Amino acid sequence: QAYFSSYTQQATYLDLDTGLAAISAHAKALGYDAIVLFLDELVLWLAFSVQDQAFFRRESQKITKLVESSTGVRPIPLVSFVARQMDLRRWFADSGASGAEQEALDRAFRHQEGRFGTITLGDDNLPYVARQRLLRRKDERAEQVMTEAFDHLERRPEVWDVLLDGVNTDDAHRGADETAFRRTYPFSPALVSTLRSLASVMQRERTALKVMQQMLVDRRETLTVDDVIPVGDAFSYIVNGQNPLDPTAAALFRSARSLYAEKLQPLLLTNHGLTRDDLERAEMGSGSLPAGFLADDRLAQTLLLSAIAPKVPALKGLTASRLASLNHGSIVSPLPGNERTVVLGKVREWSRSIPEIHVEGDRDPVIRVQLEDVDYESVVDRAKGEDNPGRRRELVKALIAEMLDVELRDPDMLGAHTDHLIWRGSRRDVDLVFGNVRDSSWLTDDHFTSRPGTWRLVIDHPFDDEGHSSAEDMQRLDRLLSTGQPRQTVVWVPRFLSSEKMLDLRRLVILDWLLGGTGERWASHADHLSEVDRATARAILQANHSSLRDGLQRALEQAYGVMKPAPGVLQDDAGHDRVLTSLDRSFDPGAPDGATFASAYRSLVDRAYTATYPAHPTFEPGDVEIRVTDLKAVYAHLERAMSDPQKRVPLAGDAAVVRRVANALGVGYAAETHFIFGDDRFSPWGTELARAAGAEGLSDAPVKVSELRRWIDAITPKRGLRPEVSDLVILAWALLRQRAWYHHGAPIPAPQPGKVLSEMELRLQAMPSQSEWTGATRAAGELFGIHASPYLTPQAVASLAEEIKTKVSALVGPAQSLVTHVEDAYRRLDLTTEGQTGRASDRLATAREASLAVSSLMHLDGVEMTRRLAELAESGHGSAIGTSLTRAADVSSALTRFRWDRLDPLKAASTDDDAKQILSRLRLGMTSDEIVTRAADALQRADDEAYQWAIGRSQPPSPGPGPSPVPPAPDPGPIDPGPVVIRDPHRHVVQRNDPGAHQTVLSELRAFLTTHADDQVEVTWRVVE
Template sequence: MLHVSDGLLADASALRDRMGDEAFFDGLGGGDSAWGDLGSAWDAQSFEAAASAGPADADRVRLIGDLVNAYFSASVRSGEWLPMADGLRAITAHAKSLGYQGLVFLIDEIVLWLGQHLADQAWVQNEIEKVVQLAENAAANLPIPITSFLARQRDLRDFLGSHVAGAERTAQGQLFAYWEDRFDKIRLQAADLPKIVKQRLLQPVDSAAAYTLSTAVTEVKQDHAAWGYLLSDDANSDEKAFADVYPFSPALVDTMVALSSLMQRERTALKLMAELLSDGRDTLRVRDVIPVGDLYAPIVLGGSQPLTEEMKKHFAISAQFYRNKMRPYLLRKHGVTDSQAEGLERSHPFVTEDRLAKTVLIAALAPEARSLSNLTAAKLAALNWGTISAFIAGNEAVQVLGIVREWASEFGEISIGDGHDPIVTATLSGVDYDSILERISTEDNAQTRRELVRRLIAEELGLAAASVSLIGLPLTHVWRGNKRTVTVKFGNVRDDSEVLDSDLFHSDDQWRVIIDFPYDSASFSPADDTVRMQKLRDQGRSANTIAWIPNFLSDARQEDLGKLVLLEYLLTGSRFDANADHLPVADRGPAKQTLESRRRTLREVTTSALRQAYGVNAPDDSNVGTDLDGNQIFAPLTDGLTIAPPPTGTLRTGLFHALDAAWAHEFPNHPDLGAEEVTARRLGEALDLVTGVIEAGGRRQGLSRVEQRLAHDVVMPLRLGVLNENVLVVDAAHFGWNSEFARWTGELAGDLTVGALRTKLRGWGMTAAMENTVLLTWAALGNWEFIGIDNPSAQTLPDGAAVRRANLPDDADFTLAQVRAAGIFGVQGESHLTPRAVARFATATREAVRISAIADLVQQLEKHATVLGLEDDAVGRLATARRVNDLVAKTGSARTEKDLVEVLATFDLPDELTALGRTFATAERLAGELQGLDWGIITAAQARRDASFESSLAELRTTAALNESVAPLEPRLKDLAARARALIVGSSQSKPAVTHEPHPGSAPVEEPLPGHEGRVSGTLSVPLTDLDEVLAKLKSDISATHASTGTVTITWQVD
């Protein structure tokens, strides 16, 4: 009714009724139609059949043509449709005539229909206009209303590939918006899918079946690790939602929704679920959760096509990777053929691994699905719950990770992240990177494999020279606080032309480690290496050498080693660019990224296999052989040394385990100072603490936190003293080396030197600084001294230094000497008589007398004895100064520390030291005062015979005769000088001065002073503001009449 030709056929039927069949069909042309021989005469039967056929039917088209030619020459062509508006009006009028009050249009697949024709923009625009008219005319004045429901499974924009130009994409987007704005949206949430699935697909047949299914869900829930992953979806499903979709999981449903939205109509979620149930009808048990991996085959390999060209490309690349790489690899790995694989049980290892691989590939196609995002090994195992048989329950994720690592080492498309539960990713680009590797295949040879193994082991051991020659590399390790060095070499131990006897037997004190390779040629095995080592031991030969003999890598891992050799070569420098020039430029980046990912994985796999081969990780038969057990991995050439299997760890920790055992065998009594190196500086700090305790009487409490740690970490292990809580005791009774040193000193007798004692300590294997610390502590406790060494320390103690009992002074002399030195020189005393205490005391005393000015004081007193009235009395200031001076001189000339102490103790001194101490303390200041005094003006004042001055001079002489401790001399000296100046200046002012004509700023010049030829004096009062000018003038006048070497005495008074 909506087609124009329908009306023409209706008119023809009416005309037939009026004309009758015979006349009508004769006029229609009978058998002579435009179709020629292909046509036939119309009759009632053929007319009815053609009229009821569709508009595109050939007979109907021929009938319309004949009718137009015969009766309706003014009509239009048979294929013409009514305009949309007219058609809607016609159809609603027809429906109304039938008694309907409205029409409801349910239009499915319209978006998919339009999406298939996006290449024809004009067609799409025309059809969208019709959809718009459907909405707009529904609200127009139609006979009855129309309500339309359009299923919009996807956004039309999703069908625009990435190749579409920006302008075209914008235009198409505006067109889609123009359409969508005409309709209201009803969103159907994915959360409703479990309910729909349960109602339409998963209804239990009875209550018993429902109970059985509920029990199965409860069993799954008991796996707490997997439960959360199985519930992961966009709807945040809970246990009830799981029960509604069981034996599917919410995670699988979420995956199906994500995948089916990419596919054509025939791949809807419900249809997929029904297909999976049908496929598992005879094999699935009630407790089985359908794995996510089972979705891959029906969706990707089933022949269905995605909606968009871009997704078609992704699906094709995924299928190609699976068919051409992954599946053949799995078939080879599990030893089955393609035809055999089709009939395997669901629990077969091939089927399980194949399912895991398909899950990873699904995640690559729908990464936006929450159930597939961040696909870790644990999540991968959970999404295929119940299909993985682990040796230990709960270790499914570990087993899966091991499988995935094998894939990653085989295919660059599979990569593994970092961490305990890394993310597994498939990056499928479709780029032929294998062709690049084929170009450099000759780089994989015996030499390059050796070099790579050396480099990988060197990196694991932390050898600094990993990138260069690896012959004779030094490796350091801290053992019991002692940083020691070993020499590491690589070579085939069984081959005496490669590992010479001179490599194994050496005269070095250092240990040597020979690291063998984890493979050999032809029929050789690790046993051949151990046989050589055993033969050498049987010959009675011994050396500080360890051979590290590994089990051999499996064929698969040796193949991986060869692949890694190629990748390491290719991805170094500019070699990739040089060997990838045959690829399109756009493909080179993805190819390099894939190869780098594969290299990372192969490095991890190979390193893990090396750890197993060298015995530091548990062996896996797929990676290494088991010819040697743990006790044979390390083969030492030292008598009596057996090295136990190393603990789980790295090659570095494994080698250090062997070295620890070797050093413990060589030096069993070495002090255990911890895992960190004890430096000479730290030993010096410990020595300072110990000697301080010794000189304090051998006991100190109230240690600071730093001192406590020092005592605990160094003093105690070195057996220098004992720490009890916060009290450190260091004395002869608690010194742990007493018996050894007593025996050694007796054995060495007169040949006691540092070198001789160090030889005795050699069996402990300590560093020189550790030995020095022990020796210096012993010396401090036993009052031993090192001849010719001024300041022995933990860092410095020459082997040639002789050792003897310290030449200490008598205890009484030392005590008296300290009393006298403190009283006279102000030197701080020591609490105990020890060599260090005597040395410190002597040093301090020598320094005090060295800087003393007592000799200057004696000189000044003697020089001015007449004015001062001093005589050579046995007592008094001068006598005291001379005695102190003699003491200083004799003390300073003492040759040894003991001599110095004895000088102080035996020198003739009074019991009371106050006068001597005061004289010594004020010597410098008083000598300076005497030296700086103007003795000339005092002499001039004496010549005046002034009674007052004479009285002051008498007082000065009285004071000068007394000791400084009784009467300080300095004030009297200053007073007398002042009186002398006053006397001289005052008498000068009473005489008329002979001067030039006075003028501002000039000072009058007086007659020369009696007895002082050339000396003149004068006074002048000037304002403070003119002082600089007057002084300058005065200097000029004096310089004109006197030599420049003359002395000017200045006095001043401020009024």
């Protein structure tokens, strides 16, 4: 007032109570009945001052004054609507307040809550609010324009469902419908849902409605009615500015901003050839950015949104297709509906440079962004020394083997790994050699030489030492071709990887080493991080390792010509126009043919072996190996068919296997129900083998298996049969051409497929008739116990002859000896050697016939022996002859041991009926065939009866004076046990004057019973006075 005399004080500070009372009085003076206060951000204002505990405590208490007054009743009431976006008690607790302070604040809040009513407002009214405050149409014409634009939106289900927020639906989240979309257009329900979900963690100057408003303002010059605002565009509005109050959300926001600014945005600028200056000029309005960059930027920002809001249904489990749909209209694809592939390719490329991006899956993978503030690169830097050319080559070798679907077994002396595979049903080998083609000190000429009948694949690396190029590899191949040396070898020389891909390879080598092993490597290189950070860093680097590995595999497919090269993957080399070169001029491998490395490799092997063996049978399915058991099943049908007059027999066993092998190989034919064999079903083998045998003069001569294999291999076009398969052809030829099998000059049974040896020989075999063969097999069983094959085959005839000769050679001596001994027995028994009882039961006649049979068979072979056996079968008494032969030695031995002199008393007692009966029974037993009565049993019985007869004939001594002598007790005889065969009889006579004799007898009896514990033993004794 000293300087400004007119200054007067207009107002003084009033406390809240006084001020509210003044406002109330003033309003009443103006004629109002009440004052309504809408306090939208009062709670937010307090929450942002929560760190200042004194201020927070002081100001938060004033909320009560909106209801109560210390100045008395206000002239008119105050009606306050306070928006409570959060619970201040939680924020106060998070600010670090003590327990006592929190308890005091809780009491204050409970005091306030009793003075306020609660109106719960859901966040689902955002679309309605946005429609009225932001999206209200100017007039009917504007409404019509917007309706037409909305009606023209693409409605493919995979896009429309995502825009309608129709993914990850459940009871709590139902998604939206077309009406809801129409209400918020150009904002999709998916974007609105994202903003609603993030509303609770947004800054106070970035509420959902304000974000939507700002997005419209910023696009007022470019947004058309046909555009749907992409979800990715919301990222900068949400994360930039003041951090959220929630510490966890604030940390996520900081990590998202950091990842975008430090990695994602620079990568996108580099990919599109832009600089930060270009970006700044566009932000200032003095320039523009390419549409491709803007589209990629939206995708990147959508990924970051999915990381800071992982529970938003539209962003949860984000896939490549959904990522494209959320940014509808931003992604341009040459093929409609192929946006997913375009997006996936971009994200995979980013993930190789940014480990935080994880791509999980194949067709429509889930994409995750891991927001962590961990220095994982320091771990990688500490292991950089593990990157070297040797490890790069080994890693590429392992990746190629994996993509080829090949197991690298132990290499041979030249480093070749043998891959076993199935080609047209047969097992084949491919030798794989990895090395530098141009370097003759590494790969000598021997490394390019294949094994006989085996293809070799030499694979070079998609890089070389500094100063060398793939042209040097091609020059080496030209020199190898100029030598004219035949080699079944294909060389795979790839194009070189670009410098960017080589950086990926080097990083992958480091990560592969770092994350491999048992864990010591990781522990020693990450020991500077905390335990939690180590786990986080390992998870990030493992995801980076997986991404780099997938990317390098695709780069290798392009380098080796399996896929079309993409920009920036390979070095520019116009002179490298082919990647496959054959060192066999008769085979042109062409370009790799296949959608994958493995299919291209299989196609290459198929074409190589097809060029070598163009006429190889096509066993279907071609990837299932023909097993020896399959070949045996076919051979069994061949043998059965040869025994049938029409060579036609029903299919048995696994008919599908027989049909698969026989029909493709041309060895018989399996029809629907029957198997057929013959010359007309043995093509081309019958004609070709006949031609080859005739050319060498071996049509009817013995032929070795080695010669047959040579003839089969020489048939053109080449078949290239596996040895076991050619065995079946040879076995079938032997059956048709009536050839018997011999090994080292001796006949053998026909071998099975897989067991045919080159030194075996096939000889022409004369064949009997089927009836003769039937009789011969029956006679062989009856006479010699031989079970011959029922199928009439050359080998069966030869085998039977060989078995018969073996048996006969052992029986001819005993058979002749038997005749002599039986003749002697006949003379001793006064029997005529011409037989008395007729042929039907004449032991001597049977013995003579058996001896004659074996003697004649000794000098016969093949079909003559078969016919002789058939004659023996017609006699009708083959069983008697067989028994005579098998028991000949035993019978001869029994006749030799028998005490014929014991029969003399019987012969002398010509008038004794008992003696006559004993001799009669013995004669009957000796004239009966051995199959009816065993000679040993008849002789033993006669010996026992003669002894009993002799005892009964002996006269007792004259009795002295006294009573008449008691007659000897009759022999009670054994209880009839039925038919009993008596073996090894023993008879002992014990004298009274030999006191130790009875002990000897008892000891022998005990020993006999112990030895014959399972036999029935009869013990008989008599007292002789």
